[in-house]
Amino acid sequence: MSELIQKLTEGKIDFEGQKFVERISRDTLIAGTAISFLAGLGLQSLQVTFGLFALFVVALAIAVIPPWPSYNRHPVKWLPVKETKAE
């Protein structure tokens, strides 16, 4: 039980998952900045800008920070253990 909690709070994900997470977090934040700026400029309201931006950030955090199982679908393939010759 405590091992499960430890594994969840550490939240390791494999390398393919890390690549994916890096790409979508960078793209979402840049796109979110641009979209929320243009929406606020059009509607002339700073509340729209920062509200929309906060929604983007919360959605990104939920999608990316917990170690979802889909990020662990490509575990590293270790080579089989080699028998060492006794000296």
Add this chain to the structure above:
Amino acid sequence: MHTVYARINNISAMLSTCVMVLLAAVSLSTFVFTADPKGTLAVSSIQVFPGNARRYANKNQDFTFVNFNLTADLSPLFNWSTKQLFLYVSAEYENKRGVKNEVVIWDRIVRRKEDADLSVAGRNKYVFRELSASFKDAAPAHYSLKYNIMPYVGVLTYGEAARTAEPVPFPERQELS
């Protein structure tokens, strides 16, 4: 990105950069919104009385009382980054010694676009006194309405919205009866 801590760290770093870029973009966008609204300001009555200021009980000096009518529609100045407008009416004149004076006699803070359409019959909120204690032989004064746009993010901008068409002379000191 291998642990929860690393993901939170990376995302918060990118996030703070994005927020700073967003704020810089908002403040740059304020340069696009230029508006120069004009209004009218007229002095309806002006009187000069002698008296003592509370602070200097023994100094007998002149006090000017100005009633004015002000109309201006300043709602074009409200854009998304305008937090409030600080408006002030100031009297500009030269006293008999040739010293230029600019005295703020009335001010108002406007926080909403709906409140920016002004039609005010006001009198001076603040004491209008001359440092040399007498308005005798002072040059006629120009009264002007100036504004200061205070943004949420951006630079402070100043402007003038109304001015009396002709300078208004100071009357002779009246004795209180």
